[in-house]
Amino acid sequence: MATTTTKTETFVGKRVRRREDPRLITGTATYVEDIQMPGMHYAVILRSPHAAARIRSIKAKQAEAAPGVVCVFTGKDTKGVGVVPCGIAMPDLRVPQHNILATDRVYFVGHPVAVVVARDRYLARDAAELIEVDYDILPAVADPEKALTKGAPAVHPQWPDNIAFTYHQDGGNVDKVFAEADVVVKQRIVSQRLVPMAMETRGVVAEWRGADRQLNLYTSTQIPHLVRTLVAGMLGLEENRTRVIAPEVGGGFGSKLNVYAEEALMGFVSMRIQKPVKWIESRRENFTCTTHGRGHVDYYEIAAKRDGTILGIKLKLIQDVGAYHQLLTPLIPQLSVLMMPGLYNTQNIRADIVGVFTNCVPTDAYRGAGRPEATHGIERMVDILAAELKMDPAQIRLKNFVTKDKFPYATATGLMYDSGDYAAPLKKALDLVGYVKLRQEQADLRKQGKYMGIGISTYGEICAIGPSPATPAGGWESATVKIEPSGKITILTGACPHGQGEETTFAQIAADELGVGLDDILVTRGDTAVVQYGIGTFGSRATAVGGTALYYALQDLKAKIKKFGAMLLESDDVTLVGGQVVCDKTGKAKPLREIAGASYRALKLPPNTEPGLIATRFWEPPNFTFPFGAHIVVTDIDSETGQIKVRRYVAVDDCGNILNPLIVDGQVHGGVAQGLGQALWEQAVYDDNGQLITGELTDYALPRAHLMPWIESHHTCTPSPVNPLGVKGVGEAGTIGCSPAVVNSAVDALSPLGVRHIDMPLTPEKIWKLLAKKN
Amino acid sequence: MIAQKFEYTAPKSLDEALHLLSSGAKPLAGGMSLIPMMKLRLAVPEHLVDLRALKDLNYIREAGGQLHIGATASHYEIESSALLRQKCPLLTETAASIGDVQVRNMGTIGGSVAHADPAADYPAALAALEAKFVLKGAKAERTVSAADFFVDAFSTALQPGEILREVIVPIDDARTGTSYKKMVQPASGFAIVGVAARVRQNAGKVSFVRLGITGLSNHAYRATAAEKALEGKPATPNDIQNAAALVTQGVDANSDLHASADYRRHLAVVHAARAIGTAISRIA
Structure with a gap:
């Protein structure tokens, strides 16, 4: 039998290669699409081609009679199924009834209308074309500002103003500081709609076992336990007999932090046909039916003194909701408001959010969820203020940062920043990039008529989400550690990491705590029948919250291991070190495998001690964590074409203690790639009829490997006092820090032309028009 | 899907x-x-x-002082052909700029050209090269020029039942320089605008120039007004600029999400000047 190794080598802080990668790289991982079951059927969903229409009739006879087709269901059949849930409660929130299939009306292109079930997917797809839906096409509105104008088509007829919700937050005395300010700068700033575009589209396999009243649901999700609770509710099933499994998940970025109609719909289908059924989302469906991100139109005002001191910030935030609320839709712009002051010491803020219904797919969380929008806003505004006051953008930031003696720092938006030294990463980034020299070069290039820009963004973010009272479904996380009789160790994490690397970092934590090797540890996640209840992976929380639950479970186990060790060594003075319990006096030792074996064999037990070595902890975080950093981007602009080239990308991120620098690098790189995507290329564009005209990868420009600049990734380290690991989170930092740095750089380059702001994406044509106007 | x-x-x-x-x-x-x-x-x-399995459609060879490229030669085979690199570098440069590695491994010159996407890369080079297209039907074979082959967007001289068998391009002498410059549509990798230039110099003056433009309008074309303007000139930056300014003459420019008609016209001029400049710099 393999035995547990004992080690004095430590792993935390080292560039340990990701233990999940071999199966991913060799193509042997199991995704939803890879699941096969005897008797499995396939579902294809017929979706609305119109953004707004009444359904006069649906004729499915021909489809039902088509070869291989078992049945066709429409909204009439699924009336007994509960609605797709909105997880947010707030005053005056208008929640339209979100049925899993359309009944009398469709509200966006891609709205599910019917489901065809056949013995193979090709036959199901063919039969879907035979369904005749008679639509009475209605006027649609896709632009949130147009939707707010008088006479705009009503997305939901019962709410002709298209307002989904409003939210107001006030801190300090905004009117006073704006009246007294030397200068007020204003700007409209758009954070465009984006498609999260996980490499693996969504997919569901539902398997109803009637005799057991049990539903097994395989779904590509970031939150299997919450899906279990909510889908069981929608289908009227018993939660303990509903098993949700998130197998390998090929990316989510927030788009799988949700409960979707198709998850309940496949459960419904399997229960009706008494057979397993599979549905795999096409890329086209992923574009039109999986939640989008961002979709902000922000009107900012900043009041300041002539010396650059920021006095107050006002924000009117228009959030494009789409046709429905998905799980967290109304929460996302509220996160923007929380993050509104950024890293700056101002206690006067006012924010008004208007959530607006449009005939588009709903928006919801996408990498950064609310914080990229807020950071983009404040970091653009600070640059605009610096330009107005003819100040250096680095200096104005250093002047306004919350200083490091002020922590913990209470913001005007109700947060308590845990720890920080905001000047440190900015100063480091300025040094690394060679700021003073670059400014000289820029002055020389300007004399030659060349456009080079230096863009700075300093960001803060809300991670380790979060304390339960501040979250819709609980913000704790769970961990179980089991030491098996052979001494091998199994970790069950409720956080359900899906590619972020916790199979490695959690093993590193456990290996160091217990003094064993990484190969002795298995990290398991994603199956509600195996893992205790958990919340999930999102909001840069898995390590900071889930890792802390693991840490405390390990402390419980260590105490118990020592008790058994002391019993076996017949000494009270023992130490757990290097995977064995050592008697301090005699130096005699008992390895973990022997102790584990004895704990299960239980011939003898320490006083007041139960057999076995298992510990479970649910950890409730007392606060969020607040990472921060500075990104500096140097761009060169082709004055003839408007093409922007990123010459340097310097990122200095402070995410607290770093457990695995290799994984942190990967998170920064991926985050920056998605930030560059928003800044330079990506946009979900709906036309006036509500058709998504960037609905294919040939029109929607994702960042590609060959388009990436070299990312110079560096760090400062300010441990978080919120958790014993001192970690803060880094999953979204790259995205949050990136887009304002890129836009600030381009605006800086074009500032001699009087350019103050450019909305994303910075397409060459937009830049060319600015160049052409001034020439 | x-x-x-x-x-x-x-x-x-x-x-x-x-x-x-x-x-x-x-x-x-x-x-x-x-x-x-x-x-x-x-x-x-x-x-x-x-057609991929047909060996007699997949070749790149020199015969009768010309280069013959079988229809199913892949972009990668063209990009990496030593013969073409030496004798028709414009084609290797163009092939290397198409899409991405996967597309270049699978895609073929015949498929691309017969599909006649108005934003495809090859048509610019083939127009500048005055390529000949051999079209084969069940009964007969005929050869058409690039000018006659590209008829409209997604429309060519191919008749039902005919296939494009091969593309024939000339071998230029050493006094010729070529270049392909494109503005890439970042999502698809296609050209928003692409310009292929083929320039010969004699005694310090441009003796011959061919410019092929893709992406600007419904099909690739030769910018003959610009060619004429440059021929006989010493190709000063001013000469190049003046010639390039004519590449859009008489052309109805496309407009879409990725570029307006005005911007496309502007890009055609910019890329024409760049392609001409680079082509001249490459003359041995």
């Missing part, structure tokens, strides 16, 4: 392929355009004839 049911044949010979095509089947080469359209059900052919 599931195509409708279709028949598939991989014929053993060109004659067999032509026989099948004459009865209404659609030819499949690299499938880089056709297959995505079928998956979206925008194209619903009943019968596909796969």
